[in-house]
Amino acid sequence: MEVVIRPDSLEASLIAAGIVARLIRENPRPVLGLATGRSPLQVYAELVRMRREEGLDFSRVTTFNLDEYVGLPPGHPGSFRAFMNRNLFDHVNIPPANIHVPDGSAPDIPAFCRAYEESIRAAGGVDIQILGIGTDGHIGFNEPSSSLGSRTRIKTLTEETRRDNSDAFGGPDRVPPHCITMGIGTIMESRACLLLAFGKKKARAVASACEGPITAMVPASVLQLHPRAIIIVDGDAASELEKADYYKWVYAHKPDWQRT
Ligand code: F6R
Numbered sequence: 001m002e003v004v005i006r007p008d009s010l011e012a013s014l015i016a017a018g019i020v021a022r023l024i025r026e027n028p029r030p031v032l033g034l035a036t037g038r039s040p041l042q043v044y045a046e047l048v049r050m051r052r053e054e055g056l057d058f059s060r061v062t063t064f065n066l067d068e069y070v071g072l073p074p075g076h077p078g079s080f081r082a083f084m085n086r087n088l089f090d091h092v093n094i095p096p097a098n099i100h101v102p103d104g105s106a107p108d109i110p111a112f113c114r115a116y117e118e119s120i121r122a123a124g125g126v127d128i129q130i131l132g133i134g135t136d137g138h139i140g141f142n143e144p145s146s147s148l149g150s151r152t153r154i155k156t157l158t159e160e161t162r163r164d165n166s167d168a169f170g171g172p173d174r175v176p177p178h179c180i181t182m183g184i185g186t187i188m189e190s191r192a193c194l195l196l197a198f199g200k201k202k203a204r205a206v207a208s209a210c211e212g213p214i215t216a217m218v219p220a221s222v223l224q225l226h227p228r229a230i231i232i233v234d235g236d237a238a239s240e241l242e243k244a245d246y247y248k249w250v251y252a253h254k255p256d257w258q259r260t
Contacts, residue, residue, distance in 0.1 A: 001224055003210055003231045003247040004260060005238040009198040012232045013042035016130070016194055019230070019260060021050055023128055024061060031062045031120075033129030033187070034088070035140075036080040037165075039196040040130050041087060048091040058092040062123045064116075066131070066140040067181040068102040070109070070154060078168035078175075079104065102152070102180035113152040113180060126190035133197050136160050137205045137218035141181035144217045150183030184222055192228040195220065197237040206233055207240035230260060 006012040020043065023030045034040070050056040068080045075082060081101045089099060100119055106112035120126060131139050136158060142150060143158050155178070157165075162175040169175045187193065197206050209220035210231060223229040238244050254260070 001210060001226075001229045001231060002250075002260065003233070003238075003241065003243075004251055005233055005235065005241075005244060005248050007235055009234045010042055012196065012198065012234050013040075014046055015260065016040075016196060016232050017043045017046035017050070019194060020047060020128060020130070021056055022259075024056060024058065027127060029060055029062070029124065031064070031123050031125065031127045033126040033182070033190050034063050034065045034084065035130045035132050036065070036067070036083045037132045039132035039198060043130065043196065044088040048088065051092045056092075058094045061094050062098040063094060063100060064120055064123070064126060064182070065101040066129075066187075067179050068104040069176040070104040070178040070180060071176050072104055074105065083168075102182075104176075104180055106180075109154050109180060113154070116152045116180075116182075117186065120186065128192045128194055129187055129190035131187070131193055131195040131220075133195060133202060133205050133209060133220050134161055135164060135201055135205055137208055137220050139184065139195070139220045139223075140187060141179045142184050142187075142219045144219065146184055146216060146219050148214075148216055148219070148222045149185040151186050152180065152182050155179055155181050184219055188222060188226055192230065193223055193226050195223065195229065195231045196233070197231070198234045200236045200239065202233070202237040203240040206231070206237050207242070211242055 072079045136144055141155050163172045165175050166172040208218045212221055214221045214224050
């Protein structure tokens with residue numbers, strides 16, 4: 001695990017966007033795993049800027065989103081599809097056929113989930129998976145107690161998650177209780193994971209994920225087993241990390257050849 005601590009979320013997000021942009025420039029068929037929520041917003045804003053001002057070319061990019069609510073009407077502004085259109089897809093040149101977001105209105109959800117896994121495999125697997133972390137330690141919508149080997153499937157959200165995501169719906173009771181999410185096993189197969197966390201509210205979850213035991217009660221802790229997991233946080237989200245000074249020192253003294 002590499003833990004990168006930057007003073008604020010903008011600086012942290014620019015590092016993450018730089019890693020993604022490098023993949024897009026260097027890989028002939030880059031496959032991105034994408035998250036929604038507040039954490040990746042500045043990364044997407046920077047990628048959009050790079051498209052507009054530097055001509056960063058997304059025409060060979062394929063994307064797979066982590067999750068989607070079940071049962072929202074198409075185009076619902078609270079859906080993750082709408083979120084992605086607003087914040088990224090409408091502003092970069094990813095071919096529409098290369099964009100994959102779980103379909104929360106699929107008539108046969110188990111069959112849809114199997115097909116989603118198959119599409120990820122057919123695309124050659126995910127190169128970089130962008131992740132946020134829930135205050136309860138979830139990644140994707142794999143809530144505490146999710147199997148660490150789980151695949152894409154339907155899940156029930158916890159009350160805490162519905163509360164955390166209620167802004168787009170006008171109250172926790174209006175947040176759909178079910179979602180489709182990539183599984184933890186699915187996420188672990190990506191070649192690199194880039195987890196972003198900002199603000200004091202995330203400090204406990206970040207410390208448990210990075211320095212606590214690996215447990216299904218903190219799904220993000222499984223990233224300790226990933227060969228290339230980069231955790232990019234601001235000072236507030238890092239505030240409960242026991243080894244924060246060590247992580248800062250490591251980052252400041254990284255040899256040139258060892259790029260993040
Ligand atoms: C979103 C997702 C979730 C969020 C997490 C943090 O696609 O999979 O795991 O990343 O709930 O959300 P924010 O970033 O809004 O704090």
